[in-house]
Amino acid sequence: MKDVFILAIETSCDETSMAIVKNGTTVDSFTVLTQMDTHAKYGGVVPEIASRMHTENITLVLEETLKKSSITIEKVDAIAVTYAPGLLGSLLVGVEFAKTLALLYKKPLIAINHTIGHIYANNIDNKLEFPLLAMVVSGGHTDLIEMKRDYHFKILGSTMDDAIGECYDKVARVLGLPYPGGPNVERLAAQGKYTYKMPRPVLDNTYNFSFSGLKSAVINLVHNELQRGNEIRKEDLACSFQTTAIEEVVRKVELAIKNTHIKSLILAGGVSASHYLREEMKKMASKYKVSVNIPEKKYCTDNAAMIGAAAYPLFLEKRFVDFQLNASSQANIE
Numbered sequence: 001m002k003d004v005f006i007l008a009i010e011t012s013c014d015e016t017s018m019a020i021v022k023n024g025t026t027v028d029s030f031t032v033l034t035q036m037d038t039h040a041k042y043g044g045v046v047p048e049i050a051s052r053m054h055t056e057n058i059t060l061v062l063e064e065t066l067k068k069s070s071i072t073i074e075k076v077d078a079i080a081v082t083y084a085p086g087l088l089g090s091l092l093v094g095v096e097f098a099k100t101l102a103l104l105y106k107k108p109l110i111a112i113n114h115t116i117g118h119i120y121a122n123n124i125d126n127k128l129e130f131p132l133l134a135m136v137v138s139g140g141h142t143d144l145i146e147m148k149r150d151y152h153f154k155i156l157g158s159t160m161d162d163a164i165g166e167c168y169d170k171v172a173r174v175l176g177l178p179y180p181g182g183p184n185v186e187r188l189a190a191q192g193k194y195t196y197k198m199p200r201p202v203l204d205n206t207y208n209f210s211f212s213g214l215k216s217a218v219i220n221l222v223h224n225e226l227q228r229g230n231e232i233r234k235e236d237l238a239c240s241f242q243t244t245a246i247e248e249v250v251r252k253v254e255l256a257i258k259n260t261h262i263k264s265l266i267l268a269g270g271v272s273a274s275h276y277l278r279e280e281m282k283k284m285a286s287k288y289k290v291s292v293n294i295p296e297k298k299y300c301t302d303n304a305a306m307i308g309a310a311a312y313p314l315f316l317e318k319r320f321v322d323f324q325l326n327a328s329s330q331a332n333i334e
């Protein structure tokens, strides 16, 4: 069969990214322009600034991606774009740009759900091994999903309140660490010990998660200690928080492994960049002889290569969309 090249576009949050992906698995060209430094000044992503910066940068990112590619845009087989979920204004920039390219170069258009993109990051330089469990841990999601084949998703459980990444970011803020919080909390935690007692969510017999209690506990502890004039051992608090949060994720995945007949486990989303999470998950899964796949770090956080990977099965089935495609801040994956 002829090779299939997909030009993929991702603008759902604060990264303007494009990639050309061959056969859903080989990255031919890849660009990420992050706005992180700008948003860091405000302690989090400012939606209006994000969409304006996508608009300013998107043509440059296309030029750069095509320059690095082994093919020209005329040779691309389809254009794929993240249409949901995410920041509406940011998504719209990508969706309108993708439509324009598809119209101009007469290419089919493929609409991709961002969360599914994170899952398919595991298909880059690899092959998804079904049946599998996917643990999606990002700034917006904490979902445990069973997949028996391509594009067949059964959500076993989700967070009832905050996403785990959001929780990392809030804890980072109260500890005075810059945005994005996850990597900074992890760095600090590596120097600390588990000395602070943390509450554990009590959703024992479900696959659902809850992180708001843990988040509030850290915030209250910091405020109370400051009021009393006590010093906070920040690295110990970061370590206590991280250990509790990750233990909870590992515990739920272990429960699912025991109750399903899966061959492999994949991690997806920004928090899967966490070294601690990766190691704890591998330790647990080795007891059950389940293989663990985790994307390379650059494909864990938001990027367009994963969108190109997720678009390939849809391309094979000719699941194209027309120019009525609209962006949406929320979407289900089932």
Ligand code: KG4
Pocket: 013, 137, 138, 139, 140, 141, 164, 165, 166, 168, 169, 180, 181, 182, 183, 186, 269, 270, 271, 272, 273, 274, 275, 300, 301, 302
């Ligand atoms: O997937 P992503 O780039 O964006 C969303 O779709 O949400 O995930 C971003 C999240 C942020 O909350 C960030 O703090 C977290 O991923 N993150 C981490 C690490 N690297 C990024 N959390 C924990 N440890 C890390 N090393």
Ligand code: ZN
Pocket: 114, 118, 138, 139, 269, 270, 301, 302
């Ligand atoms: Zn994401």
